[in-house]
Amino acid sequence: MSLTEKVALVTGGAQGIGRAVVQSLLQSSAKVVVVDLNKACGEQCKAQLDAEFGEGNCTFIQCDVSDGDALQDAFQSTVDQFGRLDIVINNAGIANEKNWEKTIQVNLTSVIKGTYLALEHMSKEYGKEGGTIINVSSMAAFLHSPHQPVYTATKHGVIGFTRAMADASIQDDYGVRINVLCPAFVDTPLLHSVEDEENMGKFVKYKDDFKRSMTKFGVLKPSLIAEGMMRLITDTSLNGAVMKITCSKGIHFHTYEPMSA
Numbered sequence: 001m002s003l004t005e006k007v008a009l010v011t012g013g014a015q016g017i018g019r020a021v022v023q024s025l026l027q028s029s030a031k032v033v034v035v036d037l038n039k040a041c042g043e044q045c046k047a048q049l050d051a052e053f054g055e056g057n058c059t060f061i062q063c064d065v066s067d068g069d070a071l072q073d074a075f076q077s078t079v080d081q082f083g084r085l086d087i088v089i090n091n092a093g094i095a096n097e098k099n100w101e102k103t104i105q106v107n108l109t110s111v112i113k114g115t116y117l118a119l120e121h122m123s124k125e126y127g128k129e130g131g132t133i134i135n136v137s138s139m140a141a142f143l144h145s146p147h148q149p150v151y152t153a154t155k156h157g158v159i160g161f162t163r164a165m166a167d168a169s170i171q172d173d174y175g176v177r178i179n180v181l182c183p184a185f186v187d188t189p190l191l192h193s194v195e196d197e198e199n200m201g202k203f204v205k206y207k208d209d210f211k212r213s214m215t216k217f218g219v220l221k222p223s224l225i226a227e228g229m230m231r232l233i234t235d236t237s238l239n240g241a242v243m244k245i246t247c248s249k250g251i252h253f254h255t256y257e258p259m260s261a
């Protein structure tokens with residue numbers, strides 16, 4: 001499906017899962033704004049994407065998503081440059097159990113803020129044309145472990161918030177589909193942070209258990225996560241869906257009892 005004329009904003013798009021999603025969006029002819037904290041990585045990413053897809057299709061904005069004003073400016077710059085916004089991927093995330101307040105800010109508060117900003121620029125409530133939002137959670141929300149309690153809490157929160165907002169979108173006719181994606185382990189730099197006491201704090205003692213878990217369940221490629229993401233973006237029947245991606249079952253959906261959490 002072509003996304004020609006569509007404009008996407010991807011947080012944490014400079015590397016890992018976000019980077020793979022940006023690549024897929026550009027392959028589908030969307031314009032993409034990469035919002036990321038890491039300036040060097042973001043500039044390198046943009047240079048590579050310009051070389052592959054031509055200049056003018058991709059922009060990099062350095063921004064800490066946990067800085068609400070900076071995130072608001074990034075959304076405004078996107079619309080100023082490309083004239084519209086259609087797709088928002090709230091993907092930026094960290095796994096820092098030592099600075100757990102920061103983990104809540106980046107993984108949950110910024111996803112909420114990013115969703116509200118997306119609605120300001122896309123919802124019919126604000127006189128806009130509609131669009132789609134995908135918030136990135138994790139299989140950690142379903143299979144909690146003692147290795148990352150606050151990370152797990154944020155990923156539970158992302159699912160609850162997204163499902164509630166998806167219902168609100170239907171009830172108040174925002175014209176915006178809001179879905180959530182939950183990958184199992186993916187081969188990105190984030191996985192290596194499990195080795196580091198600066199990230200994991202006292203939970204670093206579980207690093208070998210964590211690695212055994214990766215061996216047991218397998219590690220996915222970022223390209224498969226991008227494939228799932230493109231399905232959430234293009235399948236207009238999906239709203240409030242919770243997509244899971246695992247090695248054993250591939251891309252599939254979590255099902256809930258009616259009215260259940």
Ligand SMILES: NC(=O)C1=CN([C@@H]2O[C@H](COP(=O)(O)OP(=O)(O)OC[C@H]3O[C@@H](n4cnc5c(N)ncnc54)[C@H](O)[C@@H]3O)[C@@H](O)[C@H]2O)C=CC1
Pocket residue numbers: 011012013014015016017018035036037038041063064065066091092093094106136137138139182183184185186187188189190191
């Ligand atoms: N890698 C994995 O095994 C899994 C990752 N996830 C989730 O997928 C998302 C992406 O993770 P990965 O690509 O694996 O991580 P990554 O560490 O490879 O990439 C994350 C990107 O987010 C950026 N970022 C971090 N903090 C930021 C901030 N405050 N403001 C703006 N940008 C920021 C980083 O600079 C980086 O470019 C995260 O939400 C993560 O929790 C979910 C399940 C599994």
Ligand SMILES: CCCCCC(=O)/C=C/C=C\C/C=C\C/C=C\CCCC(=O)O
Pocket residue numbers: 095138139140141143145148183184185186190191192193194213217246247248249
């Ligand atoms: C440094 C921490 C990085 C955390 C990244 C993350 O979110 C990983 C979470 C992955 C899953 C949670 C733990 C184990 C379960 C993994 C897969 C289960 C798949 C079950 C199956 O059907 O095969």
